Amino acid sequence: MTVTPEPFPARPTPGIAASTTDLSKVYGSGDTRVVALERVSISFREAELTAIMGPSGCGKSTLMHCAAGLDSVSSGSVRIGTTELGSLDDRQLTELRRDRVGFIFQAFNLLPTLTALENITLPLSIAGRRPDRQWLERVVSMVGLSERLDHRPGQLSGGQQQRVAVARALVTRPAIVFGDEPTGNLDSRAGAEVLGFLRDSVRELGQTVVMVTHDPVAAGFADRVVFLSDGRPVDEMVQPTPDRVLDRMKRFDTRPRTS
């Protein structure tokens, strides 16, 4: 099916936490050339949880990495808040990622020698900033870690470790949090807990969250699901349910890509 591209404003729009305009990403050249993203224009509204879904290889991770400033773009532009990433030098980009973007990865990515509290406040320590005590307490109690702050990652369950990672992503009050399969390593109960906390962060703290997922149940926690196919957004669903997401996923062509 074809989808009318979202009208994209020339200037930053209030209420939009991040956006891409005509974003393309090409890997390799010649025989190994892969167009991972083709002229993607998409906006992520503030205080919304968006899930990105689509068949394997459709460009989900590439979109997330480019939108988060973790990967360069081949053409087009990316904005976080009012800042266009292409206008930043390397140092400014590093600072923007540190201060304005939160990340949650499938593999938790906690430092094993630090306590849960030290892991949570690490982004602030790196930036030489003191934690805002009230905010820290709010985030820690929201993810239910108040009793575990002195534990090291090895003393925590997978679900608890990912809750530390959620708190770490929220502690700087970033403009946007990106999650790459944030529940991919968790069983369904722990996964549902982490997704519940992410949704709470949207509802209670006004956080904007974008997550890549393969799991229709995880997508059911989102306010909106964007479906990618062959490097382009092809559909979206608001107020998704796992059953509707599953039905939509079944309609994707499962033949392997040829380019």
Ligand SMILES: Nc1ncnc2c1ncn2[C@@H]1O[C@H](COP(=O)(O)OP(=O)(O)OP(=O)(O)O)[C@@H](O)[C@H]1O
């Ligand atoms: N570093 C790279 N070099 C070359 N090609 C790449 C690179 N990273 C990704 N690709 C290609 O770009 C396309 C999109 O990859 P991407 O990882 O974004 O897809 P995805 O939808 O996240 O896939 P999956 O669901 O399997 O994780 C794929 O064809 C992939 O092979």
